[in-house]
Amino acid sequence: MTSRRRLLAGAGAALSAALAGCSGLTPFVGKREESTERVPVDGASALAVAVDVGDVTVRAAEREDVHVDVVKQSSSVNADLSKLEFRVERPDDRVRLRGVWTGNGGLSGKPSMDLDVTVPSSLSVAETETQVGDVDVQDVRGDVTAASSTGDVTLRSVAGTASAETSTGDVVVEDVEAFGGASASTGDLTVEIPAIDGDTVVETSTGDVTAAIGADVDAALRASTSTGDVVVNDLSLADGSVREDSASGTLGDGGPELVFETNTGDVTLSALR
Known part of the structure; x- marks a missing residue:
């Protein structure tokens, strides 16, 4: 029996390896082009x-210039x-980097252009945008x-x-100097809020909201959900009211509104460590 089990296990492992090998050899069908660009930043901020x-x-x-790895790709040959x-x-x-489609067809017929950008540490990053795709910005300076x-x-x-904002997708904002807001239509929001400047909203229609709030934030807090729970952990809320589907109160000395909302999902608020 032991030998039979070993034989079956070995056969299973060999089959898994073969399948993995086959999937790894699956060729890309379509077109793909890669290039590298170096963009001077003289006079740019x-x-x-x-x-x-x-x-x-x-x-x-x-570095002294902007380095860009460009990948253009289409599933159509x-x-x-x-x-x-x-x-x-x-x-x-x-300095504005753009992907511009000059061909025919709507958004669904366009090839994709991925941009992997490395900027000088002295250059601020202002806006990053795509209509269909992910945005990932880390270790930079600027609003x-x-x-x-x-x-x-x-x-x-x-x-x-x-x-940060998206229509369909998740949002993560962590380890930032200040927080300006986040929104989605369908997706989870996970944010850290060390400071705010004015009224600030974190909202999604369908998804969970998870926020860690800094001890120095002065704000009038309000949180709500239509279908889900509101949970408040380790936050000092003066004149606070915490219910199953809502919470409100004053953080610190009060001030601008800090709002957390979802229609379908949970809202979880805690202290930023």
């Missing part, structure tokens, strides 16, 4: 990035990738606004105010 379809990744490093152009624009004091229509948005380690 901020960076903006915008594509229609594709992922945007931004990091900072000790008939796609003309030359119609999807990488452009550099210089409006005012900004950053990151947006996607369909995709996840992540902002981490930002020396400035971070704001």
Whole structure:
């Protein structure tokens, strides 16, 4: 029996390895082009990035120019990738990186352009945007606004105010100097709020809201859900009211509104450690 079990286990492992090998050899069907761009930043103080379809990744490093890895891709072998152009624009004091489609067809027929951007540490990041794709910005400086229509948005380690929005996707904002707000239509929001400047809203229609709030935040807090629970942990709320589906109260000395809302999902608030 022991030998039989070993034989069956070995056969199963061999079959799994074979299947993994086959899946690893599955060829990409379509077209793909890769290139590298180096963009001077003389006289610029901020960076903006915008594509229609594709992922945007931004990091900072000790360098003098902007380094961009560009990947253009289409699932159609008939796609003309030359119609999807990488452009550099210089409006005012900004460097703007864009993916521009000059071909025919709507959004669904466009090839994708992924931009993996490395900026000088001295250059602020202002805007990062895609309509279909993920946005991931980390270890940068500047007041950053990151947006996607369909995709996840992540902002981490930002020396400035971070704001994020998506229509369908999850949002993560962590380890930032200040928080400017976050929103989604369908997706979970996970945010850290060390400081705010004015009224601030964290809202999703369908999804959970999880927020860690700094001890120095002065605000009038309000949280609510239509279908779900509101949970408040380790927060000092003066004149506070915490119910199953709502919470309100004063943080610190009070001040601007800090609002957390979802229609379908839970709201969990805690102290930022």
